[in-house]
Amino acid sequence: ETGVTQSPTHLIKTRGQQVTLRCSSQSGHNTVSWYQQALGQGPQFIFQYYREEENGRGNFPPRFSGLQFPNYSSELNVNALELDDSALYLCASSLGVAPSEKLFFGSGTQLSVL
Amino acid sequence: SQQGEEDPQALSIQEGENATMNCSYKTSINNLQWYRQNSGRGLVHLILIRSNEREKHSGRLRVTLDTSKKSSSLLITASRAADTASYFCATDQAGTALIFGKGTTLSVSS
Numbered sequence: 001e002t003g004v005t006q007s008p009t010h011l012i013k014t015r016g017q018q019v020t021l022r023c024s025s026q027s028g029h030n031t032v033s034w035y036q037q038a039l040g041q042g043p044q045f046i047f048q049y050y051r052e053e054e055n056g057r058g059n060f061p062p063r064f065s066g067l068q069f070p071n072y073s074s075e076l077n078v079n080a081l082e083l084d085d086s087a088l089y090l091c092a093s094s095l096g097v098a099p100s101e102k103l104f105f106g107s108g109t110q111l112s113v114l
Numbered sequence: 115s116q117q118g119e120e121d122p123q124a125l126s127i128q129e130g131e132n133a134t135m136n137c138s139y140k141t142s143i144n145n146l147q148w149y150r151q152n153s154g155r156g157l158v159h160l161i162l163i164r165s166n167e168r169e170k171h172s173g174r175l176r177v178t179l180d181t182s183k184k185s186s187s188l189l190i191t192a193s194r195a196a197d198t199a200s201y202f203c204a205t206d207q208a209g210t211a212l213i214f215g216k217g218t219t220l221s222v223s224s
Contacts, residue, residue, distance in 0.1 A: 045214075103159060105157045106156050
């Protein structure tokens with residue numbers, strides 16, 4: 001157990017819709033990172049939040065946005081869903097600012113866009 | 115973009131054998147980490163090796179790092195069926211995030 005929980009486990013949406021994925025980090029972990037993992041691929045970095053501020057972003061469009069709250073929870077929002085957004089979305093928390101720290105991953109949310 | 119690339123993409127061995135997987139990366143790093151993923155679920159951290167270290171051990175795991183060749187290897191000794199999983203290397207990039215490779219899928223049969 002990593003102490004990181006994600007909800008929901010599975011989600012089905014249609015193209016054009018909006019989705020919010022949630023993550024609860026380990027208590028005391030100030031950094032949360034979000035990754036997208038397509039089938040058969042490695043996790044792709046979406047963005048990272050440190051103490052409620054975004055402090056790093058991968059090659060993802062602005063329709064991918066996030067929030068981090070003081071209670072160690074966070075959200076990933078995706079607007080105008082596209083078919084290619086179908087993937088496993090993983091959140092990971094760490095004590096300090098990654099990447100000098102090891103990451104604790106949740107079990108992920110499997111998003112299917114139809 | 116993916117900083118690290120694992121090799122081989124897939125590996126099948128018998129229980130009791132050793133498994134070696136390699137990772138190559140492109141730019142200078144401060145540390146390199148290895149993670150394991152079972153059945154497409156969350157990743158589990160295995161080991162972190164810093165750029166000034168050459169070798170690190172954790173139980174049946176042995177990791178080496180050669181910064182001159184920009185490569186790392188993960189050795190799992192005396193493999194068990196429970197080691198069946200995907201293994202990823204991850205490197206830091208510009209101090210912002212861990213960037214993962216595409217992974218090696220290991221199958222250990224009994």
